[in-house]
Amino acid sequence: MTLNSKIPSGSLESKWKTYKSTCKLVNPANKRQLEVIVIGTGLAGASAAASLGEMGYKVKTFCFQDSPRRAHSIAAQGGINAAKNYQNDGDSTYRLFYDTVKGGDYRAREGNVYRLAEVSANIIDQCVAQGVPFAREYGGLLSNRSFGGTQVQRTFYAAGQTGQQLLIGAYQALERQVALGNVKQYSRHEMLEVVIIDGKARGIIARNLVTGELERHFGHAVLLCSGGYGNVFYLSTNAMGSNVTAAWKAHKKGAYFGNPCFTQIHPTCIPVSGDHQSKLTLMSESLRNDGRIWVPKKQGDNRKPNDIPEEERDYYLERRYPAFGNLVPRDVASRAAKERCDAGYGVGASKQAVYLDYASAIERYGKVEANKLGLENASAEKITELGKGVVEAKYGNLFEMYEKITGENPYEVPMRIYPAVHYTMGGLWVDYELQTTVPGLYALGEANFSDHGANRLGASALMQGLADGYFVIPYTLGNNLADDIRTKAIPTDHPAFVAAEKEVNDRINKLMSIKGTESVESFHKRLGKIMWDKCGMARNEKGLREAIEEIKALRKEFWSNVRIPGDINEFNPELDKANRVADFLELGELMCMDALNRNESCGGHFREEYQTEDGEAMRQDDNYMYVAAWEYKGESQFEMHKEELVYDVVHPTQRSYK
Amino acid sequence: MEHYHMNLTLKVWKQKNKNDKGRFETYEVKNISSEMSFLEMFDVLNEQLIAEGKEPIAFDHDCREGICGACSMYINGRAHGPWHHTTTCQLHMREYKDGDTIVVEPFRANAFPVIKDLVVDRTAFDRIIQAGGYISVNTGNAVDANAIPIDKHNADEAFAAAACIGCGACVAACPNASAMLFTSAKVSHLALLPQGEPERTTRVADMIRQHDKEGFGGCTNIGACEAECPKGISLENIARLNREYMAATFRGGSKNSI
Numbered sequence: 001m002t003l004n005s006k007i008p009s010g011s012l013e014s015k016w017k018t019y020k021s022t023c024k025l026v027n028p029a030n031k032r033q034l035e036v037i038v039i040g041t042g043l044a045g046a047s048a049a050a051s052l053g054e055m056g057y058k059v060k061t062f063c064f065q066d067s068p069r070r071a072h073s074i075a076a077q078g079g080i081n082a083a084k085n086y087q088n089d090g091d092s093t094y095r096l097f098y099d100t101v102k103g104g105d106y107r108a109r110e111g112n113v114y115r116l117a118e119v120s121a122n123i124i125d126q127c128v129a130q131g132v133p134f135a136r137e138y139g140g141l142l143s144n145r146s147f148g149g150t151q152v153q154r155t156f157y158a159a160g161q162t163g164q165q166l167l168i169g170a171y172q173a174l175e176r177q178v179a180l181g182n183v184k185q186y187s188r189h190e191m192l193e194v195v196i197i198d199g200k201a202r203g204i205i206a207r208n209l210v211t212g213e214l215e216r217h218f219g220h221a222v223l224l225c226s227g228g229y230g231n232v233f234y235l236s237t238n239a240m241g242s243n244v245t246a247a248w249k250a251h252k253k254g255a256y257f258g259n260p261c262f263t264q265i266h267p268t269c270i271p272v273s274g275d276h277q278s279k280l281t282l283m284s285e286s287l288r289n290d291g292r293i294w295v296p297k298k299q300g301d302n303r304k305p306n307d308i309p310e311e312e313r314d315y316y317l318e319r320r321y322p323a324f325g326n327l328v329p330r331d332v333a334s335r336a337a338k339e340r341c342d343a344g345y346g347v348g349a350s351k352q353a354v355y356l357d358y359a360s361a362i363e364r365y366g367k368v369e370a371n372k373l374g375l376e377n378a379s380a381e382k383i384t385e386l387g388k389g390v391v392e393a394k395y396g397n398l399f400e401m402y403e404k405i406t407g408e409n410p411y412e413v414p415m416r417i418y419p420a421v422h423y424t425m426g427g428l429w430v431d432y433e434l435q436t437t438v439p440g441l442y443a444l445g446e447a448n449f450s451d452h453g454a455n456r457l458g459a460s461a462l463m464q465g466l467a468d469g470y471f472v473i474p475y476t477l478g479n480n481l482a483d484d485i486r487t488k489a490i491p492t493d494h495p496a497f498v499a500a501e502k503e504v505n506d507r508i509n510k511l512m513s514i515k516g517t518e519s520v521e522s523f524h525k526r527l528g529k530i531m532w533d534k535c536g537m538a539r540n541e542k543g544l545r546e547a548i549e550e551i552k553a554l555r556k557e558f559w560s561n562v563r564i565p566g567d568i569n570e571f572n573p574e575l576d577k578a579n580r581v582a583d584f585l586e587l588g589e590l591m592c593m594d595a596l597n598r599n600e601s602c603g604g605h606f607r608e609e610y611q612t613e614d615g616e617a618m619r620q621d622d623n624y625m626y627v628a629a630w631e632y633k634g635e636s637q638f639e640m641h642k643e644e645l646v647y648d649v650v651h652p653t654q655r656s657y658k
Numbered sequence: 659m660e661h662y663h664m665n666l667t668l669k670v671w672k673q674k675n676k677n678d679k680g681r682f683e684t685y686e687v688k689n690i691s692s693e694m695s696f697l698e699m700f701d702v703l704n705e706q707l708i709a710e711g712k713e714p715i716a717f718d719h720d721c722r723e724g725i726c727g728a729c730s731m732y733i734n735g736r737a738h739g740p741w742h743h744t745t746t747c748q749l750h751m752r753e754y755k756d757g758d759t760i761v762v763e764p765f766r767a768n769a770f771p772v773i774k775d776l777v778v779d780r781t782a783f784d785r786i787i788q789a790g791g792y793i794s795v796n797t798g799n800a801v802d803a804n805a806i807p808i809d810k811h812n813a814d815e816a817f818a819a820a821a822c823i824g825c826g827a828c829v830a831a832c833p834n835a836s837a838m839l840f841t842s843a844k845v846s847h848l849a850l851l852p853q854g855e856p857e858r859t860t861r862v863a864d865m866i867r868q869h870d871k872e873g874f875g876g877c878t879n880i881g882a883c884e885a886e887c888p889k890g891i892s893l894e895n896i897a898r899l900n901r902e903y904m905a906a907t908f909r910g911g912s913k914n915s916i
Contacts, residue, residue: 051797066718067784069824070726086804125800131793131853133817140807158817164725165820172792179788187781210773239720273693278701279722401724404741404748405695470797519708521701565713570675571774573716574708 003256003629003643006431007111012097012649016115019432023475024482031056034481035489037204037219039191039246041068043163043462044445045225046170047469053177055474060217061174061183062206064190064241064576069171072227072239073465076163077284077398078147079155080462082120087144091152093117098650100460103149103329104425104453105603105619106652107259107627109645111432112450119471120463124156126470130169134158146289147458149329149657155459160284160398166462170469189215190576191246193500194222194253194441201250201441202490203497205504209576212569214501216492220484221440221477224250225469228424228446230263232584232591233536234528236421237269237282243580244587247428247447255436256629256641258429258449260587261595264456264604265537266422267333270405270415271353280420281405283356284398285458288326288333290361290391291415293317295354299344305355305414316340320614324657331455331604331617332657334419338537339615341418348416357414362387419537423461425452425604426594429629429643433476434468437629442477444468449627454603511578512568516561520578523558527551527581527588535592540608544596548589552636555585590630590638597640600624612654621652662692664756668703670715671763676771676779682761696739696749697722697729716775722747724888727823730830731776732763737827737886745825745888765830769837769873782872783824783840789868790861791844793853812850819846821889828883828891834875839883841869842899843891849902859906866903 008015026034034057038049041063049061063071083096096117101108124142128134134156135143144153158165177183186206193205195216203218229244230236251257268283294313301308316336318325328336337354340346347353366387370378378386388411392399402410428436428443430450435442445465452460534547558581566572600620601610610618627643665688673680687703694702697719704714720728729746733739739749754760762776770778808816820843828839845862848854854861870876877896884893 047797054796065720065726065728066780067824069784070720070728072721072726074727075721075723075725084803122798122800124803126795126797128803128806129793129795129800129853131816131820131848131851133813133820133847133851134803135817136808136810136813138810140809140813141804158820161725161821164823165817168820172787173795173797175784175787176792176794178784185784187784239726240722241720274691276691276694276698276702278695278698281723400743401748404724404744404750407750407752474797519705521705563708565708565711571716571777574714 001437001641003429003437003641004431005109005643006433007109008432012110012114015111016118020475023479026478026482026485028056030485032058034058034484035060035219036477037217037222038062038225039204039223040071040225040227040447041171041174042071042073042225042227042445043167043170043465044447044469045071045223046167046174047466048223048225048444048473049183050170050173050177051470051474052477053180053182056182059177059183060186060219062186062189062191064188064209066187068174068185068187069168071167072242073167073462074164075239076462077160077282078286079145079157079162079459080123080166081147081154081457081459082124082156082463083117083154084121084124086142087153089152091154095152096120096154099150100451100457101453101650102655103457104455105617105655106453106621106625106647106650107602107645108451108453110647110649115472116451116464116467119467122471123463123466127166127169130173132158132165132169134165145286146327147285148288148327148333149324149457155286157286160286160395163462166466170466190579192249192504192579194250195496195500196253196438197490197494197496200439203492205497205500207504210571212567212572214504216497216501218490218492220481220487221442223442223444223473224428224447225444226447228427229584229587230421230424232527232588233421233531234525235272235277235280235532237266237280240279243583245580245583247443248583248587250428250436250438250441252632254438254632255441255443256429256631257426257590258627258629259426259454259594260591260630261535261598261605262425262454262603263421264330264423264425265334265419267330267337267419268356268417269420269422270402271348271350271418281401282420282422283402283415283417285330287356287395287398290394291326291356291358292360293326293354293356295340295345295347305347305357314345321657328657329455329457334537335606335615337419353416353418355414356417358391358410359414362391362411365390421532421536423456425449425454425456429627433479434473435476435480440480442473444473454605508568508575508579511562511575511582512564514560514562514564516563518561519563520574520581523554523562524577524581524584526554527585530554531588531591535588535595538606538608539595541596544592547592551585551589551592558582558585589636593638594628594630597628598624617655625652663689664692664751664754664758666690666754667759669759669761670776672715672775673772675774680772690751692750692752694751695722695747696731696733696751697747699751716777718777719747724748725823727825730765730778730825730827732765732830734761737765737830738888743888743890745823765826767829767835767874769835770826770829778826780824780826782874783826783837785872786837786841786865786868787844790857790864791848793848794857806852808851816847816850819843819850819891819895822891823889825888827886827888829874831882831886832875833880833882834878836877836883837869837872837874838877838896838899839887839891839893841865842895845899845902846895849898858902859909862899862902863906
């Protein structure tokens, strides 16, 4: 199959406008006859389901959590980007587009990214209308802050809980549609298969996680809004339940997987403290607005951080990247931290950490406050006290979270941080209409591969999830469903439903019948270690080849020795987890194959063989300026298809933040 | 911070399903690190149970960073355990010492039926929101975000109320199993903003009607909800809800009664 991205012709600025005014529409009476299934209720899923419900489609939503409001978008901290230029600092749609394409190391589609930047401003308007309580200035207008990889202030936020507030906004809109009868909501349900009839996605098999029963649901279209797959690494900032299952089932039924190896390692997370660790906690990128990152200048320096004098500290980001300083993009900041720790400058018990220090911000803000209060000769203590107050107002909940986890007070002692898996830029390949290579099957938000290239900029995930759900799919779905108005709902006793359900049932029975000796958790941990060591922040050919063999062996062992307690027809979280880990064990192999294929370094994908003299990522545009879209051909067999990337407007250069 | 290890006795509520009567079971866990979170200690216990061929304990959890609201353990008589402004997932084992006994139950309320062990059904909260916890605005109708200036104080108060994570600790802590703190947080969030004004009277009336219908108890101003709320949602929200409700009653307002 040749990949057709369906990017509209015409100038960058006119593509989306032209599409919107020429796409096919579905009249209200027909919308009432069309059923849409939405998997996942995070920002992408909740916003899509609410918007489609408002338009009159019959929608069903599914989430594995006990309520749609708990989807992991809720945990996004720092903010959401939008090209509003409220700060009068030179922002524009073009600049957001440009920053995103450059930040993604020139591996994203120009057309998609421009559309994203275009609708970004509408998102903020929509959310404010819903009552999302963004931070405001005293004049009553919205406040902004900076995020990495940009030189303007375009990030809107609600303290360190922006994802929560945006999701609650979308959730409320969704619940309103549930109340109006336009959306039916299925919580504690997991999609375990997609049903394809005459080449089109026409429904799903879902498992009721409370009773264990399998259910068949028909839809004229299926939207996967099921998030990313960072949990393949076991330790990540994802929620415990975040998984690839819905996307992977779709992949095995014909949806190509785009750039699976593109993983984002976030530079500022609380470091691993021991083998018991079940997940990692992010410390928002917004902390790099005011915090300064450093390590001691001396290797293996065991002094307490506050005992190390200023001149013996290496603020390595400010030293290496004076133009962007502590606000370089995530991939760059993460690699720089790893470089310092690998070279023996790491801090803390594990030596796998660097400092994020607020002392100078507290002093700077304290002086400003003292000035405001007219205190001419404020004492150092008074300045510190005032400064702490300002920092608390801006980042209080994050500081509190840090203290709960580590038992250390970050107002007094610099935080220790280290990079951790956070987001996956890769995902199901979609065209401009967000449709996968299976007609009728769409992917939105983090589940698709589309807009972030090889590295996502901070505060852009929330933007993309809501752009896809509120402003893109309402148009593109109609354009396709307009051809389906004569298709009657297909009864779920259709042989395709029966066969799909049998497939799911057989697999569950097989899993339960293994009755081995090792827990699901243990297999997941072992997979995570292989992935982190060999397909993590730095990758090389030898390691990736080893990883592929190790994963195959581990998968074999899993299918012969996993122990799942309990029964099928009951609430059984171990069985739920086994279903997910079985899919991670297949995905991990594909990620390594993709990383092995891409003989270059770009964004979050760092192949040690391809770096500049000073350790920066070295792209190979002549050979790899394409999206790798993988087709499933059977166990361990994947065929790669290329979508060449064409840059009409931006000219790819060596990315520099110096 | 000094790290140490401890052995503990756990008395945990086991209940096969909603029809089972349920009982406490006693477990011993050894060599627990003070750096673990409370749920990581449960992970250790569950791995131990699986290795012994026994059934692990079911509990709700997801983000493990205090924001999704899934975790819901009632620990030694307190919702989410002893730490102030903390969810179960953020409680860490440095709170405990070697030899301690810890009793863990589900969040108990008639409106939160037990699904299994420590897992309860909190869908009643979704239905309270469905009754009116939103602003009726369709996608695509919004004016420019800065066309609606909002007094910073009100915006901050609305945010503080909207920080509710819907975990249900307020219900578990309340002797009446009232969900008034949860309901009032949503009523306050939207009543404090000009965007929420048009539906102000119907919203509060409809949400309270649903609250009562779900079987939550009435509020008698005890304040246990505020004390146990992991997000510090203030009792002032309940006072505001009462004022809103009075005003709504005078104006005779409920969408359903019109």
